[in-house]
Amino acid sequence: xxxxxxxxTAFRVLYVENDPQMAADFNQAFGQTASxxxxxxxxxxxxxxxxxxxxxxxxxxxxLNSTLFLNAxxxxxxxxxxxxxxxxxxxxIDLHAEPFRGRVIDVFNYGYAEESLQTRLSYLIRKxxxxxxxxxxxxxxxVRMPIWKRFFDFVGAFILLLLLSPILLVVAILxxxxxxxxxxxxxxxxxxxxxxxxxxxxRTMRTDADKMLSSMASLNMYNTKKEEEPADALCEACQLAxxxxxxxxxxxxxxxxxxxxxxxxxxxxxxxxFKEDPRVTRLGKFLRNTSIDELPQFYNILRGDMSxxxxxxxxxxxxxxxxxxxxxxxxxxxxxxxxxxxxxxxGGAAVSDQERIQLDVLYAKKFSFKTDLMIVxxxxxxxxxxxxx
Numbered sequence: 343x344x345x346x347x348x349x350x351t352a353f354r355v356l357y358v359e360n361d362p363q364m365a366a367d368f369n370q371a372f373g374q375t376a377s378x379x380x381x382x383x384x385x386x387x388x389x390x391x392x393x394x395x396x397x398x399x400x401x402x403x404x405x406l407n408s409t410l411f412l413n414a415x416x417x418x419x420x421x422x423x424x425x426x427x428x429x430x431x432x433x434x435i436d437l438h439a440e441p442f443r444g445r446v447i448d449v450f451n452y453g454y455a456e457e458s459l460q461t462r463l464s465y466l467i468r469k470x471x472x473x474x475x476x477x478x479x480x481x482x483x484x485v486r487m488p489i490w491k492r493f494f495d496f497v498g499a500f501i502l503l504l505l506l507s508p509i510l511l512v513v514a515i516l517x518x519x520x521x522x523x524x525x526x527x528x529x530x531x532x533x534x535x536x537x538x539x540x541x542x543x544x545r546t547m548r549t550d551a552d553k554m555l556s557s558m559a560s561l562n563m564y565n566t567k568k569e570e571e572p573a574d575a576l577c578e579a580c581q582l583a584x585x586x587x588x589x590x591x592x593x594x595x596x597x598x599x600x601x602x603x604x605x606x607x608x609x610x611x612x613x614x615x616f617k618e619d620p621r622v623t624r625l626g627k628f629l630r631n632t633s634i635d636e637l638p639q640f641y642n643i644l645r646g647d648m649s650x651x652x653x654x655x656x657x658x659x660x661x662x663x664x665x666x667x668x669x670x671x672x673x674x675x676x677x678x679x680x681x682x683x684x685x686x687x688x689g690g691a692a693v694s695d696q697e698r699i700q701l702d703v704l705y706a707k708k709f710s711f712k713t714d715l716m717i718v719x720x721x722x723x724x725x726x727x728x729x730x731x
Contacts, residue, residue, distance in 0.1 A: 547621045
């Protein structure tokens with residue numbers, strides 16, 4: 343049964359493919375998730391986009407000349423805003439370069455895992471549902487928060503908000519006096535089950551902080567060169583098969599696994615975090631070092647948006663990069679004020695994005711009352727450390 347949007351329609355996908363068997367396989371795999379329309383040529387694809395402006399996503403086979411298609415889409419005001427997922431065997435595509443920039447939202451290698459694209463489609467559907475309903479999208483039943491955890495969160499947040507109300511009032515006054523702008527800062531975050539909500543903090547940055555983000559890529563702690571995998575490394579599928587590399591690729595007279603090569607070439611930093619951030623105000627640095635800026639999140643916990651312990655809720659632009667099957671598991675755990683990653687690596691040496699994801703996924707698999715209690719105790723010991731995190 344197709345997932346319905348708020349207006350009663352289905353999420354519409356235009357699949358551009360001239361191979362009838364591949365088109366049939368795609369429709370069979372994803373026809374229960376979205377309404378699939380198949381175009382067998384570039385010309386036919388452009389016709390559908392002109393005639394049916396309610397198409398939500400294009401999945402395009404790069405063999406049919408994606409450059410020509412994207413340029414045609416860009417030059418047509420009716421189709422300029424359509425999003426595209428590119429199927430290709432080219433591992434060096436730069437999504438920040440023309441004609442891909444702003445139009446191609448993701449790239450899947452030929453032979454992709456169906457569950458990875460299924461997860462991606464599910465995220466895009468929920469993202470549109472959120473936009474259409476103003477955030478009133480129900481969470482999937484398979485990721486409900488345990489009753490014991492919700493009870494502890496509600497009672498604990500209510501008591502702490504009462505006890506800390508004098509401190510909250512003083513900090514609010516200081517924030518107002520320190521710099522121009524609102525006292526609280528609310529930003530969109532993606533939590534449990536890809537639920538999008540407003541997460542609140544005391545404002546610690548300048549009011550133009552978001553505009554400065556794009557010019558600070560070189561300061562990103564996670565934007566570092568990754569350690570290369572060995573040339574003879576095998577992907578997970580090859581390792582499970584136990585028969586050697588099933589997708590050999592020959593580069594410089596050496597055999598490598600195609601999936602490993604593609605993953606290495608495509609890998610980029612997935613998180614944004616900075617040391618000595620120039621966007622932070624004078625008071626903001628103190629509030630961050632002591633974690634006082636996060637006290638308003640007790641309100642989010644009271645509402646049920648977050649939990650005391652869980653995986654940190656990510657901004658949509660970061661969560662959107664973590665929809666592959668191996669990464670999406672992190673969103674099966676509640677969003678948290680603190681979590682396993684924070685107490686395992688708090689300050690100190692830079693943490694790679696893969697380490698952070700692995701810890702998030704580990705918590706999603708293992709969380710329990712005992713685990714949460716351990717994390718809370720370790721957080722209380724670390725929270726007053728004067729580190730610039």
